[in-house]
Amino acid sequence: MTHDEYLSHDATGLAERVQAGEVQALELLEIAIARVEALNPAVNAVVYRMYDEARAAAATGVPAGPFTGVPFLAKDLLSDHAGHPTTGASRLREDIRMPVDSELVRRVRAAGSIVMGKTNLPEWGIVPFTESEMYGTCSNPWDLERTPGGSSGGSAAAVAAGIVPMAGGGDGGGSIRIPASCCGLFGMKPTRGRTPTGPTNGLLWRGATVEHVLTRSVRDSAAMLDATRGPDAGAPTQPPPPDRPYAAEVKGECAPLRIGWTVQPFLGNDVHPDCVAALHDAVELLESLGHSVEETTVPMGGAAFSKAFLTMVACELAADIADVERRFGKKASRSDLEAPTWALALLGRSIPGSEYAAALRTLERTGRDIGPSFERYEVVLTPTLASPPPRHGTLGPTKPEERLLGLLGRLGSGRLVRAAGLLEQAAEDAFDFIPWTPVFNATGQPAMSVPLHWNDDGLPIGVHLVGRFADEGTLFRLAAQLERARPWFDRLPELARSLG
Secondary structure, three states, rough: OOOHHOOOOOHHHHHHHHHOOOOOOHHEEEEEEEHHHHHHHHHHEEEEEOOOHHHHHHHHHHOOOOOOOOOEEEOOOOOOOOOOOOOOOOOOHOOOOOOOOOOOHHHHOOOOEEEEEOOOOOHHHHOOOOEEEOOOOEOOOOOOOOOOOOOOOHHHHHHOOOOOOEEEEOOOOOOOOHHHHOOOEEEEOOOOOOOOOOOOOOHHHHHOOEEEEEEOOHHHHHHHHHOOOOOOOOOOOOOOOOOOOOOHHHHHOOOOOEEEOOOOOOOOOOOHHHHHHHHHHHHHHHHHHHHHOEEOOOOOOOOHHHHHHHHHHHHHHHHHHHHHHHHOOOOOOOHHOOOOHHHHHHHHHHHHHHHHHHHHHHHHHHHHHHHHHHHHHOOEEOOOOOOOEOOOOOOOOHHHHHHHHHHHHOOOOOOHHHHHHHHHHHHHHHHOOOOHHHHHHHHHEEEEEEEEEEEOOOEEEEEEEEEEEOOHHHHHHHHHHHHHHHOOOOOOOHHHOOOO
């Protein structure tokens, strides 16, 4: 198989070639490895290699499943692989080997996928860009001077570069949908609790976070969710099961839907004209497909939500660090973490339990606030992001902010972090780039970024479609219809095709 032939198939198509005996799993793996070694110096998407283990799996036979013999990259966060570190791009965890596979990893492998490595991300997956101190900056294959988004930025860059057809991601505030938009991919965030978090974890970020994949095709995402969905032992939450397999939804027709759209940011302030144009283009496309589409207003208390969300993240980060200390007997120090992460953890330690509980209640009320919109509409449409993928270095702290964070970290006082007003300032700034995605992590609803638009600079601009709780089926039917009407699979950056 040539590199061009490899790129011409999605994961489902590659598995079909393996199952028909037209190509061997080991041959596919060697192509993927060659693509890592050739392209990764430019994008820095793959940060941990598991080649020997992958070659052994490919040579000895992989399970029959929807992705038999297909190379796969995992995000280096949450998805534990026995005998390998799960670093979260943090020096605190770089030398800790995981004792067992996570349940999600077990299911990914049972579907026939061959895990060959792990992908880049920001430290602890906290921010929507991928520029960690530990792993370095990850670049967008569409423009190497720009971010692939985050926190699943390395996975998105690897798929957009054609290294693998599908890679793992986790979404706690948009971390599948953000990089999908930045890199011209399909990214589905499933319903809260749809994929397993065991055997170690329960509710991730109090249910805001759910794991799935980034893909070039809709059917790959649907088939992987079929393979991984469902509770595992002791699951803290279980959404209703789907009426039929998601793979069947992709093949079915999409009946006319009631769709409400808005370009008003739920959080943050301004929206780039290219993102507005992408939304209006999607509205026209949906209308042409027979859907009832109308402009709407979705009520949101932006400032209160922003502060509550960041309060939750700070407290969860502090708990995550304490969990590493407890489980692995390793005391965290300032040198183990980046200055913003350390300051956020100090802040989390200083927040009283009553304040944390109040923040969670604010997030829970979000579902009540926007619930009436989903009684009127089956789907709500927004831009995915407030701008095209930004240039490197534009989303992080400024130099003065970095110096202040470093000083506060050295002083080691969460009270001083609170007194400096960093939470309030962060709440003002953090969601300017991502005004819509975190809201639906709080409500737990399924949401997807669909790559329907590229701007005049050739940068991908996703649109964001949100469904009712536990109704991924409607979103998959709609996504498949959009994919047929406006195909994007063969639209790849020049970098991906550079190997011939």
